[in-house]
Amino acid sequence: MSARRKQAVRKQTATVRRWPRLSLWLALPLLIVGLLGWGVAVLLDPATLPVREVKVQGRFEHLNQAMLSRALQGDFSVGFLRTDVERIRADVQALPWVAHATARRQWPDTIVVTIEEQQPVAIWEGKGLLNAEGEIFYPVKATFPAGLPEFRGSADETRLIVAAWRESQAVFEQLGRRIVSLELDRRHVLRMVLDDGVEVIAGREDVAQRLSRLVGLYRDALQGRGADIERIDLRYANGIAVRWKKGQAG
Known part of the structure; x- marks a missing residue:
């Protein structure tokens, strides 16, 4: 076999050896993205992080408890991370005796609603x-x-x-x-x-x-x-x- 042919064979062999490494580097980001997507899906699953408690903070003299309970009947079945805390805040804020309301998540399973009553x-x-x-x-x-x-x-x-x-x-x-x-x-x-x-x-x-x-x-x-x-x-x-x-x- 001539020297030129031997050199061509060596180059072809080296190229073939590089392909598995290149394929691995290309697949790695896809694998990471896939794992992240799987992790997010697990966290968003209501069974993984359910809402177990809704805590109301504030001092009330006139706020109607029945109306407050209805305002707090949000869709908690979607889980801790998917619960719409802004919707809860807006529903509570709309009550006549509420001057100001906030709603936030408290890790790992609680929604905290803070209410300031009208004076x-x-x-x-x-x-x-x-x-x-x-x-x-x-x-x-x-x-x-x-x-x-x-x-x-x-x-x-x-x-x-x-x-x-x-x-x-x-x-x-x-x-x-x-x-x-x-x-x-x-x-x-x-x-x-x-x-x-x-x-x-x-x-x-x-x-x-x-x-x-x-x-x-x-x-x-x-x-x-x-x-x-x-x-x-x-x-x-x-x-x-x-x-x-x-x-x-x-």
Whole structure:
């Protein structure tokens, strides 16, 4: 056999030997992908990682337990990793007494739902409730807390109404009185009724200053006569108008 032929045979043999190695390197990534796919399929199998517990965290006074239970009836049969926690969060968040809700997975088999309950400061228009941020929500009327003041006005100005109530209530607390109803009308005239039945009209300008003037007058001249007063009008630049109940005199 000639030298050239021997060299060609050696090259052909070397090429044949390289093919098994090359095939192995090509097959290895496919094998890894296959193993990963198998592993993911096993983990996603509900029988491998089932949901065994739904844990609810938070302090509730008014949240309806039956409604909460219905909101938590998600499709947990799909397993821990496939359970739609965002859907659970949205269903719980939609409940009227829920201000904020989160839902998350807790390894290896628990769904944790955290709930922050609404904190109402007033009844809104006799139909809903108002929280401290001026947000209106509409729970079942039978769940309304007792003793809340009632607010009326434009739904677009609820934040302003809550702020006016806070400012005014801080003043009336100095007199031992509490606001039971408050209205901000279209002209921005503030009207309040106190727990002794006296109506107070504060106008729409310099409300804090006018209320402070009322405190001084009340302590000097009106103390102990609340039962005789029908209305106090603070809309005057330099004074206060008092309307007495029939049969009473200033």
